[in-house]
Structure formats: structure tokens, C-alpha cells
Amino acid sequence: MLEQQLVNGLMLGGIYVLVAVAFTLTIGILNFLNFSIPGVFMLSGVFTWALLKMGLPWPLAILGALAVGAVASLVVERCTYSWMRSSDHYVPLVSSMGFLILFENLVLVQWGSDLQRVVLPFADLNIRFASLVVSIPQLVSLVLAIGLVFCLRMLLQKTQMGRGLRAIAESPSTAEILGVVVARLVPMVFVIGGLFAALGGMLFALNYQQVHPFMGEEVALKGISAMVIGGMGNVWGSVLGGLLIGVVEVLSIHFFNADFVDFSVYGLLLVILFFKPTGLLGASGIVREKF
DSSP states (O other): OOOHHHHHHHHHHHHHHHHHHHHHHHHHHSSSOOOOHHEEEEEEEEHHHHHTTTTOHHHHHHHHHHHHHHHHHHHHHHIIIHHHSOOOTHHHHHHHHHHHHHHHHHHHHHSSSOOOOOOSSSOOOOEETTTTTEEEEEEEEHHHHHHHHHHHHHHHHSSSHHHHHHHHHHHHHHHTTTTHHHHHHHHHHHHHHHHHHHHHHHHHHHHOOOEEHHHHHHHHHHHHHHHHOOOTOHHHHHHHHHHHHHHHHHHHHHOOOOOGGHHHHHHHHHHHHHHHHHHTTOOOOOOOOOO
């Protein structure tokens, strides 16, 4: 049924939204494409599975997985952006990609390459609206994604920390002259972005009940596409792009087959860029138009 597929697409899009926002934060504020985000997504999902398998209560397993994502993001910030930002512009970029490979191989060594099934700590929960079936964990994912983006928007617009971050996005050197402690705020960008990615990985593990060392790569490509479709640096654009990609992916499987998904998603990306290179909610201006 088409209505059910639309619902499934929106639920999947919530995961893409979280990843897209993680990318948007670093590229919008720091002009830095953080390639370690797929690794953080994967680490959180795998640690959700591992901690549940160890017998931890699910709230502790979730908190543990999110903490792993935050710590991993902070390590990436210390060893790439902060340490190497005076180097050529491509050095931190390549270093963040190195962390993606490192994270994947650490999990590969520890748990192997097999697909691991996540055993849910609670029974399947579904809500029925007439003929529509909505999974409560998936609904929570979508609501969390949109709610957290709203909170992030308020943080960036209404708080002193947000004003500092927007000043850094304009010009880090000018921000320092104005009294912004750049060295303190930049790690926060990585940690917040890492938490978005980690939340996406944890919710993916709980919703789709499977994890493996390379689970972040394909999701990250969809997340980057969502960011570009919505408009680079625009957090609400990331929401729109993520939901749109989720719907297109599910409808492609429904009307055609799984082999048609990449053609549909990346074909949509190319069409949108052809007619509106700045993305659906993008503007021709720079940072002040982003957040």
C-alpha cells in the first residue's frame, strides 16, 4: 500500500536526517567535511549491540553507545582539526578519513565482519491507524530527529554559545578578536555532531536490528546527499533532504526493486543540483544564510 510505504520512507528518513545534520554542523561552521562521521555512526550501532549482548539494561546500553560516539568525535577533533588545521587544507580531511578506516578495522578485529543481529530488549511495539502500521521505535526516531534539529536551531540562534559558533562560521580569526574562545567551541561542534551521528547509529541498530563494521558508509553517502539536496549548511535543509531521500528510497523498492535505489536517490541529487545548485533551501549568500 502506497500510504504505508510513505510512512516507512519518513521513518527511514529520520535516520538520514541525523547523519545529514552531523555533516552540516562541521561543514557549515568549520568548512570541514568530517569523513569520520560514518565511523562514529557505526561505532554507536555496534556498541549498542555489544552492550545489550553483555546484558546491560537498554537505557545504559543506549547511554554507553552515545558516550562512545561523543568520545570518538572528540578524539577525531583533537587529532585532526585542532592538531593539523595549520597544515594544508586537505590534511585534516584525509586524517578524518583515516579515522573512519581505523574505527572500521578496530570493530572488524574485535567482532569480525559478519552481520550481527540486535536482539531488542523490548517486545515489538506498533501503532495502527486504520490500515497503517507505525513502529514506535521508528516513530521515536523521527520525532527525536526533528525535535533535536529544532533544539539545535534554537541553540545556534538564541544562546551565547550559538552566537560564538556563528561568528566562527563567518571568520575564526575575527571571532577571536571579538572575544570568542575558538579553542573551546570547536570541540563542541565535533561532539554535538558526533552525538547526532551516534544517535542515528543507535536508532538504526534498534530499528533495523542489524549491525556490521561497514554499516556507516552507505548511510553516510545518503546523509551527504541529504545535506546537499537541502542546502549546504542549512539544518532544516538537512531535515528536508533526509526525509525526501528516505521516501524516494522506499518508493523505489516498492515500485521497482532494491537495485533501483541508488539510481533514484543519486539521480534525484543530480536533477536538483542541475536546477538549483544551492539546494532546495540553500541561498546564494554565505554563512549568515545557513543556520
